[in-house]
Amino acid sequence: MDSQPQQGARRAARKRFVDGVLLFDKPAGVSSNGALQRVRRLYQAERAGHTGTLDPFATGLLPIAFGEATKFSTGLLEADKTYLATIRLGVRTSTGDPEGSVLEQRPVQVDQAGIENALARFVGRIEQIPPMHSALKHEGRPLYDYARKGEQIDRKPRAITIHSIELVEWPGHTVTVRVRCSKGTYIRVLAEDIGAVLGCGAHLSALRRLAVGEFDIGAAHDFEKLEGLESAVRDACLLPVDALITGLPRVDLDEQASARLLEGRTVLAGHQLESGLAGTTLRAYAANGAFLGLVLHAGAGEVRPQRLMKAPLAVRIDDPTRGG
Numbered sequence: 001m002d003s004q005p006q007q008g009a010r011r012a013a014r015k016r017f018v019d020g021v022l023l024f025d026k027p028a029g030v031s032s033n034g035a036l037q038r039v040r041r042l043y044q045a046e047r048a049g050h051t052g053t054l055d056p057f058a059t060g061l062l063p064i065a066f067g068e069a070t071k072f073s074t075g076l077l078e079a080d081k082t083y084l085a086t087i088r089l090g091v092r093t094s095t096g097d098p099e100g101s102v103l104e105q106r107p108v109q110v111d112q113a114g115i116e117n118a119l120a121r122f123v124g125r126i127e128q129i130p131p132m133h134s135a136l137k138h139e140g141r142p143l144y145d146y147a148r149k150g151e152q153i154d155r156k157p158r159a160i161t162i163h164s165i166e167l168v169e170w171p172g173h174t175v176t177v178r179v180r181c182s183k184g185t186y187i188r189v190l191a192e193d194i195g196a197v198l199g200c201g202a203h204l205s206a207l208r209r210l211a212v213g214e215f216d217i218g219a220a221h222d223f224e225k226l227e228g229l230e231s232a233v234r235d236a237c238l239l240p241v242d243a244l245i246t247g248l249p250r251v252d253l254d255e256q257a258s259a260r261l262l263e264g265r266t267v268l269a270g271h272q273l274e275s276g277l278a279g280t281t282l283r284a285y286a287a288n289g290a291f292l293g294l295v296l297h298a299g300a301g302e303v304r305p306q307r308l309m310k311a312p313l314a315v316r317i318d319d320p321t322r323g324g
Contacts, residue, residue, distance in 0.1 A: 018045040019067035020238030025220040026054055026062040032118040035223075039064055042226060043234070051076035052212060057098055060084075060209030061217045068309050069241045072294070076244065078183055079213030080163065087175045087191045093203040095132055096188035100203070108173045108200045115175060118197040119165040127157035128189050142297035160185045174205070214246070241309070242283060242291040251282045251295065251303060261295065266304045273301050281306060 022043075026035045032053045040048040043066065051063045051073045060083075065073040090108040092102035161182040168176040175194075188204045195202025203282060210217045223236050229237070257267040261284065278299040282290040293308030 014044050015046045016044045017067055018043050018048075018235070018238070019069055019241055020235075021069050021073075021241070021243050022064045022066065022219075022238055023215055023220040024062045024064050025217065025222040026059055027222065028057055028059050031056050032062060035062060036064055038223060039226070040066075042223070046245070049073065052081070054209060055097065055099075055207070058207040058209065059213050060207075061215060061220050062209070063212055063215055065244070067241075068239065069244060071307050072241060072244045072307075073107075075247075076212055076215075080180060080182055080211075081185070081209060081281075082178065082180045082211035083187055084168070084208045084210055085177050085179055085187050085191060085204060087177065087194060087202050088201045088205040089173045089175060089195060089198065089202045091203055092192070092195070092201040095203075096192050096207070097204045104201055105202045108198075110198050110200065112199065115170060116167055118194055119167060119177065121197060122162050122167055122190060122193065124160060125161050128160055128186055128193075129157050130155050131186055131189055158184060175202075178210070191290060229244070240291065245283050245294070248281055248283045249277060251297075251313070252285050252287065253285050253288065253292070253303075258284075258292060261292060261303070261305055262303055262308060264308075266298060266302050268301055269303045270301055273297060273303070 022039065024035065024039055030038070032050050032054075033172065036048060036050045045066050047070060048064055048066045049070045051065060054060065054062055063073070063076055089110065090106050091102060092104045092106075094103055156323070162185070163180040164178075166178040168178055170176070179185075179190065181187075181190075187207055191202050191204035208217075226234055226237065252271065253261060253267065253269060253270050257269065260267045277297045280297050282295050282297055282303065284295045284303065286292055291309060294306040295303040296306045298304045
C-alpha cells in the first residue's frame with residue numbers, strides 16, 4: 001500500500017541542486033517545454049527554465065537555465081535572435097507554418113532580384129501583426145484557443161526590428177534566408193509578409209535558431225550526446241551562472257563587503273566604481289572570484305543588492321573546477 005509514496009519519495013530524493021546554463025539544440029517535433037522537461041530529468045535538476053520558446057516544428061538553440069541561473073536569464077528573453085528560415089513560396093497555410101492546413105496555392109513567378117528587393121523592404125524597424133496561432137493572451141486566454149475555434153481577434157501591430165535578412169539559397173519555389181531580429185519577432189509572419197510582397201503568398205516551412213544574444217548554436221549540445229555522457233562530464237557542459245550577464249560592468253568586493261552584501265546591505269565598493277555608472281546594474285564578485293549577483297551602483301562608491309545568489313551557493317557556483 002505504501003509503495004507509491006515510497007517511490008515518489010525516492011524520485012524526489014534523486015533531484016539535485018544544479019546551477020548553470022545549458023546551450024541545448026532542440027530537435028523538431030517537441031515543444032520547448034517538452035525539451036526542457038526531458039533535459040531537466042536527465043540532469044535530475046531541482047529547478048530549470050528555458051529562455052525563449054521555439055515552436056515544435058522548429059529546431060536550434062534553446063538556452064536552459066538551471067537553479068540559480070533562472071534568476072539571471074531575463075536578458076536572454078530581451079536579446080536579439082538569429083534564425084535560418086526556409087520559406088515555401090506559392091502556398092499559404094492556416095498557421096503560416098507547416099503545421100497548418102493549406103489555404104491557397106498560387107503560381108510563383110519571381111527572380112533573384114525580385115526576392116532580394118522584397119527582403120530589403122523588411123530590414124529596419126517595422127510593424128508586425130501577431131498571428132492568431134500564438135500564445136499571446138486576450139482576456140486571459142491565448143490567441144490559439146480562439147483560432148482553434150475559428151474565431152478572429154483584433155490584434156494591434158507591434159514594433160520590431162529586423163537587423164538583417166540575407167538570401168542564403170533559392171532552389172525553385174523555396175527561399176532560405178538568415179534573419180537577425182529583435183525580440184518579439186514572428187518569423188512566420190515575416191514569411192507570410194514576404195510572400196504577399198512577391199504576390200504569390202508563402203508560409204514558413206522550416207526554422208532553425210542559430211543564435212540568442214552572444215550564444216551560438218555551434219556551442220550547443222543535443223540530447224543524444226548528453227544522454228551518452230557520464231554525469232560529471234555532462235555537468236561540465238554547463239556554462240557558469242554569470243555567463244548570462246557577461247555584458248554588464250564588473251565590480252569586485254572584499255570579504256567583508258561580500259558578506260554584508262549577501263545579507264542584503266548596501267556596501268562600499270571603493271575607488272573602482274566610475275561615477276558615470278551611477279544608477280546602472282553591475283555584476284558583483286567576491287575576492288575569491290565567486291559570483292555574488294547583480295548590484296545597483298548607488299553612487300558615492302556604494303553598491304546596493306539587486307538580485308543575489310544564495311549565500312551558501314556563492315562559492316560553489318563559480319568554482320573554476322566546474323567545467324564550462
